[in-house]
Amino acid sequence: MTAERHILLIIGGGIAAYRSLELIRLLRRDGHVVHPVLTSGARQFITPLSAAALAGQKAFTDLFSLTDETEMGHIRLARQADLVIVAPATANLLARAANGLADDLATTILLVTAAPILFAPAMNPRMWEHPATRRNVAQLFADGAHFIGPAEGEVACGEQGEGRMSEPQAIAGRVRELLAPVDQPLAGRHVLITAGPTHEPIDPVRVLANRSSGRMGFALAEAARELGARVTLVAGPTCLPDVPGVHAMRVQTAQEMMHAVHEALPADMAILAAAVADWRVKNASATKLKKGGNGPPVLELAENPDILASIAALPEGRRPALVVGFAAETGDVLANARAKLKRKRADVIIANDVSPQTGILGGEETELHIITDSAEEHLPRQPKPRAARAVLQYLASLLVKPDSGSNG
Ligand code: CTP
Numbered sequence: 001m002t003a004e005r006h007i008l009l010i011i012g013g014g015i016a017a018y019r020s021l022e023l024i025r026l027l028r029r030d031g032h033v034v035h036p037v038l039t040s041g042a043r044q045f046i047t048p049l050s051a052a053a054l055a056g057q058k059a060f061t062d063l064f065s066l067t068d069e070t071e072m073g074h075i076r077l078a079r080q081a082d083l084v085i086v087a088p089a090t091a092n093l094l095a096r097a098a099n100g101l102a103d104d105l106a107t108t109i110l111l112v113t114a115a116p117i118l119f120a121p122a123m124n125p126r127m128w129e130h131p132a133t134r135r136n137v138a139q140l141f142a143d144g145a146h147f148i149g150p151a152e153g154e155v156a157c158g159e160q161g162e163g164r165m166s167e168p169q170a171i172a173g174r175v176r177e178l179l180a181p182v183d184q185p186l187a188g189r190h191v192l193i194t195a196g197p198t199h200e201p202i203d204p205v206r207v208l209a210n211r212s213s214g215r216m217g218f219a220l221a222e223a224a225r226e227l228g229a230r231v232t233l234v235a236g237p238t239c240l241p242d243v244p245g246v247h248a249m250r251v252q253t254a255q256e257m258m259h260a261v262h263e264a265l266p267a268d269m270a271i272l273a274a275a276v277a278d279w280r281v282k283n284a285s286a287t288k289l290k291k292g293g294n295g296p297p298v299l300e301l302a303e304n305p306d307i308l309a310s311i312a313a314l315p316e317g318r319r320p321a322l323v324v325g326f327a328a329e330t331g332d333v334l335a336n337a338r339a340k341l342k343r344k345r346a347d348v349i350i351a352n353d354v355s356p357q358t359g360i361l362g363g364e365e366t367e368l369h370i371i372t373d374s375a376e377e378h379l380p381r382q383p384k385p386r387a388a389r390a391v392l393q394y395l396a397s398l399l400v401k402p403d404s405g406s407n408g
Helices: 017-029 048-055 069-080 091-098 105-112 125-129 131-142 168-179 215-226 254-264 307-312 333-343 384-398
Strands: 006-011 033-038 083-089 117-121 151-154 160-164 190-195 230-235 247-250 269-272 279-281 301-303 322-329 348-353 365-371 376-383
Touching (some): 006 069, 017 048, 033 048, 033 105, 083 168, 091 131, 117 168, 125 160, 215 230, 254 307, 269 307, 307 322, 333 365, 348 384, 376 384
Parallel strands (some): 006 033, 083 117, 269 322
Antiparallel strands (some): 365 376
C-alpha cells in the first residue's frame, strides 16, 4: 500500500491539460495529496476550480502575488513536496525551466524545490523534434529531471508523430516507481500468482484433489506485496484466509483457474505455484453416484489445460516478462526441473522434493532450488514465508527494468 505523499502538479498550457485532471484522480487513488498549480496558459484550457475540486486542495495560480502570505506558504510546500510533476510540459515551459527562469509561480517552484521533478511533455511533434527543445530536454535531464513520453500518435493539431502527452495511467505508474522506497523493487509491478490444489468434480459431492495446502503460493503473494507489487492471487480450494492488500480470485477447477489467470493479465511476472490437477473427469455425473447396480463407476479422464505453458507461449507484449513455474518432484529433482524449464518455455523453475518423507507438500517448511537457463540457486530448508521472501527477492532482481520513457 502506498503511503500518503505530497505531490505538486504543475499544469502547463496545452490541450493535454484536461488529461491532467484525470491524473489528479489517479494520484489521489494511489493515496497521494495533490496540490495543483496552473500556469496562465493552463487557465486557457481548464479552470483552477475544476483542478481544485478534483484534488480536494486549493489550486495555485499566478493570480496571487509571490509575496502574498498564501503564496509564500506554497513555496514552502514546494520545498517540502515529495515530487513535482509538470504535465503537460509545453515547449515553452521546458525552455524556461532549462534556463532557470523564475518568471511565474510554476518556474519559481521548479527552482525552489528539492524534490525530484517529472516532466510529461506534450507539444506539436515538430516542436518536440526541434534542436532547441532537444537541447532543453538534454539540459533538464542532465540536471537530474525525469521524463515520461511524449508518446506516438495523433496530436490535437492533427499531425502524427511524437508529441502526445503520455497516458495519465502511465504517468501515475511512473510516479509509483519514483516514490517507491528502495526496498520495494516491485513497486509499480503487477505480479500474478496461482496457489493451492484444484478440485475436479466426479459428481456433485466428490472431487479429484491433491495434498497441496496453498501455503507456499499465499506466502509468495504476501512477499510480493511486501516488495511493493500489486498482486493478484488465483487460488484453488484452500482453507487459508485472504492475504491483506492482495486481490484474490478463488476458483475450484483447473479450467476455472486457467480462465481467471488469463483474465488477470497483463502482468509483469507470473508465478504458477498451484498444484493443478493434470486430469479432470470427462464423464463427471450431474447427480450423486450411487453404490450397487453395475459395480464401481469407471472414471474417464481428460487432460487439463497447462496454465503455465499457455502463459509462457503468449506473444511478446502479452506475455509477462518473467514466467515462473514450480516443479514438485519425487526423484531426480534437478534434472526433471531443467527438463520442465525447457518443455514449458518458462524463464524460471522453482523445484522441490515432495517425497512423503520430506513433509514439504502440505507442510510448514520447504527446501527449494531456483533454476534458470544460466543459473542454479539452492535455498536451504526453512519456513515457507521466509523461503517465499527469498524467492521474491531473487525474482525481482531478474526483472529487467522496463523502458521508462526517458528522453535526453
Ligand atoms: N501447471 C499448470 N497447469 C497444469 C499443470 C501444471 O500451470 N495443468 C504448472 C504448475 O503450477 C507448476 C508447473 O506447471 O508451476 C509444473 O507442474 P507439474 O504438475 O509438476 O508438471 P507437469 O507438466 O504435470 O509434469 P509431470 O507431470 O511430468 O511432473
